[in-house]
Amino acid sequence: MMRSNTAIGRRLLLLGLLSAVLMTLDHQQRHIEAIRGGLSLVVAPLQFAVHFPGYLYDYTTETLQSRNTLLAENASYHEQQLYLKARLQRLEALEKENQRLRHLLKSAARAGDRVLVAKLLQIDPDPFSHRVILDKGAQQGIYQGQPIIDANGVLGQITKVGPTTSVALLLTDVSHAVPVESNRSGVRSIAVGTGKLNQLELRHATSTFDLMPGDLLVTSGLGQRFPAGYPVGRIVDIEKNSALPFVKVTIKPSADLERAREVLLVWPEGSAREPLPQVTFSLPEVDQQVTE
Amino acid sequence: MTSEFKLSGKTILLSLLFALALSITPWPNVISWLQPEWVLLLLIYWSISLPLQFGVGTAWMVGLFQDSLMGTVLGEHAFACALVVYFALQFRLRFRLYPIWQQAMCVLLIILLAKIFIFWVEGLLGRQPALWQFWLPVITSFLIWPVLRTSLDSLLLPDAVVNSD
Numbered sequence: 345m346m347r348s349n350t351a352i353g354r355r356l357l358l359l360g361l362l363s364a365v366l367m368t369l370d371h372q373q374r375h376i377e378a379i380r381g382g383l384s385l386v387v388a389p390l391q392f393a394v395h396f397p398g399y400l401y402d403y404t405t406e407t408l409q410s411r412n413t414l415l416a417e418n419a420s421y422h423e424q425q426l427y428l429k430a431r432l433q434r435l436e437a438l439e440k441e442n443q444r445l446r447h448l449l450k451s452a453a454r455a456g457d458r459v460l461v462a463k464l465l466q467i468d469p470d471p472f473s474h475r476v477i478l479d480k481g482a483q484q485g486i487y488q489g490q491p492i493i494d495a496n497g498v499l500g501q502i503t504k505v506g507p508t509t510s511v512a513l514l515l516t517d518v519s520h521a522v523p524v525e526s527n528r529s530g531v532r533s534i535a536v537g538t539g540k541l542n543q544l545e546l547r548h549a550t551s552t553f554d555l556m557p558g559d560l561l562v563t564s565g566l567g568q569r570f571p572a573g574y575p576v577g578r579i580v581d582i583e584k585n586s587a588l589p590f591v592k593v594t595i596k597p598s599a600d601l602e603r604a605r606e607v608l609l610v611w612p613e614g615s616a617r618e619p620l621p622q623v624t625f626s627l628p629e630v631d632q633q634v635t636e
Numbered sequence: 637m638t639s640e641f642k643l644s645g646k647t648i649l650l651s652l653l654f655a656l657a658l659s660i661t662p663w664p665n666v667i668s669w670l671q672p673e674w675v676l677l678l679l680i681y682w683s684i685s686l687p688l689q690f691g692v693g694t695a696w697m698v699g700l701f702q703d704s705l706m707g708t709v710l711g712e713h714a715f716a717c718a719l720v721v722y723f724a725l726q727f728r729l730r731f732r733l734y735p736i737w738q739q740a741m742c743v744l745l746i747i748l749l750a751k752i753f754i755f756w757v758e759g760l761l762g763r764q765p766a767l768w769q770f771w772l773p774v775i776t777s778f779l780i781w782p783v784l785r786t787s788l789d790s791l792l793l794p795d796a797v798v799n800s801d
Contacts, residue, residue: 349726352692356722359696359715366711371761376710383704387656390705394657467662468707472770473763475707504707511707519763 373488377505381482384506391465391477391509458611460484462492464604465509474500474514474537474601480609481508489569491610497575497598498522498563499607512607515576515597516541524576525564529554532564533593535576541601544577546593551584555593571612647792648689651678652698660705669769672777675702675713676720676747677784683724684731695721712757716750723749736782744778 369376460480468475480486482505490502492512500520504511513520516537524546525532531553535544549555559579565572577595584591655674663671675698683690699717703710723746724731731739751774758764 352722352725355692356718359692359718363696363711363715363718366714367709367757370710380704380710383701383710387701387705390653390657391660394661466660470706470708472767477707 380504381506384481384509388506388508395465459493459608460611462607462609464607472539474517474520474539474541475503476500476512476514478502478510478512478607478609479508481506481510483507485611486510486609491570491574491612492607493574493610494599494604494607496600497577498570499599499601499604501569502609514601515544515599516601521547522570522576523564523566524561526555527560527562527575528556529559531555532566533561535561535595542596544595544597546595547590549591549593550589551591553591555579555582557582560598561595571610645689648682648686651682651788651792656698656702656705659702669772670776671773672780673747673750673773675699676717676750677743677777677781679717679721680724680743680746681785681788683721684728687725687728690721692718692721692725709757709761712754716753719753720746720750736785739785740778740781743781744774747777748774 366376366379370380462478462480464476465479466477468477478486478492486502486505488502488505492499492501498515500512500514500517502510503513514537515522515535516539518537518539520537521534523532524535533546533549533553536547538545546555557579561576561579563570563572563574563576575598577597579593580596581594582591583594652675655678658671658674662668679690679695679698683695695717696714699712699714700710702708702713702717706713727742731742734742751771755764755770
């Protein structure tokens with residue numbers, strides 16, 4: 345009938361060893377991509393099912409909107425488009441000028457980075473880590489370490505890739521850091537997550553750094569993971585305490601970390617990996633440095 | 637006292653799928669902190685009710701799926717689940733004779749052990765949850781056990797010889 349207690353104990357011991365091996369391999373991200381990929385394929389339907397009510401709600405509120413709201417929205421979009429077009433004209437001129445100047449300096453002009461839109465499938469139910477799951481995976485050419493952004497700035501990077509889904513770590517997670525530079529003074533530093541949404545900190549910033557509240561910090565491109573020039577956040581507070589070796593610089597991220605439903609996956613220009621061609625498009629290059 | 641009857645695998649599978657779905661449903665922070673450990677509770681329930689169909693191996697597989705769903709390192713929840721079922725099986729015979737609140741106390745201890753394991757692993761990986769709210773599910777699991785036990789007994793095991801009080 346029932347298995348004896350010692351037999352169960354032995355099985356538990358075996359499973360414990362198996363778990364330890366799996367955890368070690370998974371943590372070092374070696375050899376078990378196939379297992380992870382297979383598992384994530386199996387559980388993907390469940391994830392879709394859990395988030396289906398949310399999609400349904402979004403869909404119905406969208407289709408049942410009144411005509412007036414739609415008209416008003418349309419009008420405001422027209423206005424916005426006109427405004428953006430006007431700005432774009434100026435930017436195009438600046439871009440040309442920038443290219444010419446770079447050419448003069450004999451440095452390669454930066455082409456536009458390629459991007460792909462992905463939807464958030466799920467936000468990590470664990471309230472102590474800032475991770476999201478996206479609906480694009482290896483089949484779309486997503487790779488580990490790929491930067492993700494939204495309309496306003498850098499969101500984070502991809503940490504795990506499955507065949508159709510992928511896991512992204514947000515900027516504000518305690519284990520995330522991104523090399524940045526000040527758009528105003530060019531001071532370089534590293535922005536690390538604090539575990540609180542909407543707050544980053546600079547690591548090892550001394551009181552002699554040329555930083556001021558209100559400074560825009562952009563990715564510096566050092567570390568070769570994030571392409572240079574994407575906004576990361578604005579400095580909101582600099583706390584100088586003479587008892588501490590470093591000043592505490594608090595940053596508010598530019599990206600809408602709490603609100604983003606759609607994100608952009610970026611293939612930095614010049615990276616060895618290429619997205620599948622039919623699903624991508626090119627962004628007009630906007631150089632943050634020049635607009636300031 | 638025998639309660640070694642068979643139940644269709646479908647019911648078990650569906651209930652576990654439901655528990656897994658609950659564990660990844662996005663809630664506002666307060667509610668997600670108060671969510672009981674549905675998967676562990678169900679594993680305890682099934683392993684004491686159907687010890688023939690349900691062992692540590694099955695629990696380990698369930699935990700592996702939970703790891704994949706939650707994006708934690710593979711093997712973390714898997715071993716926690718196996719641990720829970722191991723202790724549930726060890727105490728199984730005594731467990732069925734306990735009054736319901738004493739059962740809930742046992743459930744609390746077993747789930748606390750699993751949470752300590754998860755806390756330890758996350759700490760090793762450098763992601764130790766710093767907030768005391770991490771431990772709240774242990775309390776809510778304790779409180780929900782009597783309700784879960786009686787409702788599942790009457791729902792799923794109508795023909796069974798169940799020795800609950």
